[in-house]
Amino acid sequence: MSTTGRGLHGRVLDTLGPEITAGEYPPGSVLRTDELAQRFDVSRSVMREAVRVLESMYLVESRRRVGVTVRPKSEWNVYDPQVIRWRLAGADRPGQLRSLTVLRSAIEPVAAGLAARHATAEQCAELTECALGMVAHSRGHKLEGYLHHDVAFHRVVLIASGNEMFARLGDVVAEVLTGRTQHDVMFEDPDPAAVTLHVQVAEAVREGDAARAEELTREITVGALQELDILAP
Amino acid sequence: MSTTGRGLHGRVLDTLGPEITAGEYPPGSVLRTDELAQRFDVSRSVMREAVRVLESMYLVESRRRVGVTVRPKSEWNVYDPQVIRWRLAGADRPGQLRSLTVLRSAIEPVAAGLAARHATAEQCAELTECALGMVAHSRGHKLEGYLHHDVAFHRVVLIASGNEMFARLGDVVAEVLTGRTQHDVMFEDPDPAAVTLHVQVAEAVREGDAARAEELTREITVGALQELDILAP
């Protein structure tokens, strides 16, 4: 699933986007639409559409008479799902994974606390189901099934928080969790302590215990930070 | 500063973007490029570029033979600065402000903790300077100057955290702070307690006391939540 797929301009973005986010063009580099159109063998109209998209991601800036200049990394819209995917697929994947994990550690505990207050009965049920699914797949190298429930669990928490900004991070968390599992090449079974914590979070949310849900989730994210050697001395 | 300015397609987005984010077209509505091009009196190429941008924000989806369909709000990329501005300028400004303030309450304390560990001497100096500036403008209806230093303060903290995802939220926080001040129509002087907290955060960061910086910042954000009647019973 390369995501952009649709249309010729998407094809162009599939290779130009990763190149830029990988830092292949240093900030300030100028690209010319005509040259790019030639390189990708597409018409200028298609190329312009691609540039517009890159521009809306703050990756480049198009100015008359000068060309399409690459913006410094600090200006990129790093919350754009597309940009995140490109960077996760590129060279600074480790750094990106660390940034996102720190972001998780800030967001998810608060989201869990809110979920304990706002979750519907249905969401509570889903949460419990996910936690049980994690337990069921926690032993015997069934990491694929485990991951599936893990992702679903965190997605439900974020949605149940009732905050749209949190809810929108579901995809990001999914990427991080998937990335982590794949990076460890699916060798060991997950940490039993983490499994227990998820079950307890589901409990806390069901019981409306916001403080406990928050604290337990904080423990989960601390574990995620430790996995990446991001210490908190 | 309407931001998009550049180019004809930007002009189109300046009116079409707010319309969509305001929910004027219910999810699933179909727009036709030709009709839009006529309506805005631009060529189809320009209209297509605008649609591409909206598409990259996940506001719409363009499909052959059917047209440009508006996506449900839950799929919008609510972290896109442009989308945030459009929504802040529209009808659901209060809701947007609440979402963003909750986001702040999750992010900023963690960012402050990280800043206490990673801030450079220069950043510590900036922080102290900002805090002093806030003190200097805290009495006598100098809300404009106060806001300026407040925004700068939070921006420095987010950057000093060393996390690119946090750093990128500087603009969002600026919008929220500005929005809040303007909404209260600049009547009263700021809460003296908040001013003190900012000074203390600067201290804690300078001394490398992460836990204290985090806790103090949490108090600041709790204050922001209370202002909007977002309770935490």
Place this chain on the structure above:
DNA sequence: CGTGACAAATAAGTCTGACTTTTTGTCTCC
């Protein structure tokens, strides 16, 4: 009846070429 295949309609997608506008660099001229 329902079901499957085929044909027509439709709207986005693509390409091309000509033209406009803005910016910038340079080259005078004072």
Place this chain on the structure above:
DNA sequence: GGAGACAAAAAGTCAGACTTATTTGTCACG
């Protein structure tokens, strides 16, 4: 050496013809 005029360069815009995918309707066949 600075100021203003001039020329070149690249993005921006437009119009029109053509392509392609997708939907929808129809019609025959089971």
